[in-house]
Amino acid sequence: MSREDAQVNSWTRAVLAVAPLALVLTACSGAEEAAAPAPTVTVTATPAATPEAWAALVKKQSDAYDEMQALWDDGDCTADTATGGDVACQTLLFSMGILGNVASVTFWDATLPEADSYMGEPPAEVADLVQETAGAVDEVSGIGGEVDTACFQGGDCWQATDLENAWSALGDTYTGWDPYM
Structure with missing residues (x-):
């Protein structure tokens, strides 16, 4: 929905x-x-949240993203190393999907009036960025849910590559929030 x-x-x-x-x-x-x-x-009507309030919500997610990305980079991880048997990279790949899921739920709750953490409509200044970020976290969450142990049994696992690409796009989206943080 x-x-x-x-x-x-x-x-x-x-x-x-x-x-x-x-x-x-x-x-x-x-x-x-x-x-x-x-x-x-x-x-x-619930008043619209300020750009700063939305940025604060995104900042928490962005910080978690940065920590995960640092681990991914430090481990020289790629979708290929994860599907090739590197357990640390496999774990991080799974974790990317989980982090995307948490971020997705957080965004849904912030935008649904019946949710306890409803923030109100995003102001016009950040409305497009909120939509873009919500779409990016939904993408990571969705693909992350498709990555399973079958990906790590050898063979082709397009989900790992798609998740890595969606993860990278999410990082680009978070960068769009820099002026508000």
């Missing part, structure tokens, strides 16, 4: 929750009685 669909579903649930109350109030009012004033429903 896309973020937009989730938001529409949230509004739909709110309207559906209030609709029966309005019907009951309408049905209970008699023609002989003076019409009671309609109940007032106030919908309070």
Whole structure:
């Protein structure tokens, strides 16, 4: 489900929750009685989070990314070394997928009004960057979920190469946040 669909579903649930109350109030009012004033429903919009608040969320993820990337680089890891039997590189490759999953869930929670950690709509200044980052972490998460022990039994494992490429693209996306950090 896309973020937009989730938001529409949230509004739909709110309207559906209030609709029966309005019907009951309408049905209970008699023609002989003076019409009671309609109940007032106030919908309070959550204010948009600041660019700095979004940058703080991304900073935590970016720092974890940097630590993982340093281990990957220090171990001279590549998708080929991971699939070639280097256990340390295999572990890091698995960990990249897990880190992508955690970042993806964090972004979803920050953008869904019903989530406890909802931050509000991203301001226009960073809205595209939020979408780009969410897409990049979703990509790492999705491909990371496809990397399994079969990749490390020898043979072709396109998922390892795709994960390495998605991971690199995520790093480029995090770099886009530098002006806000």
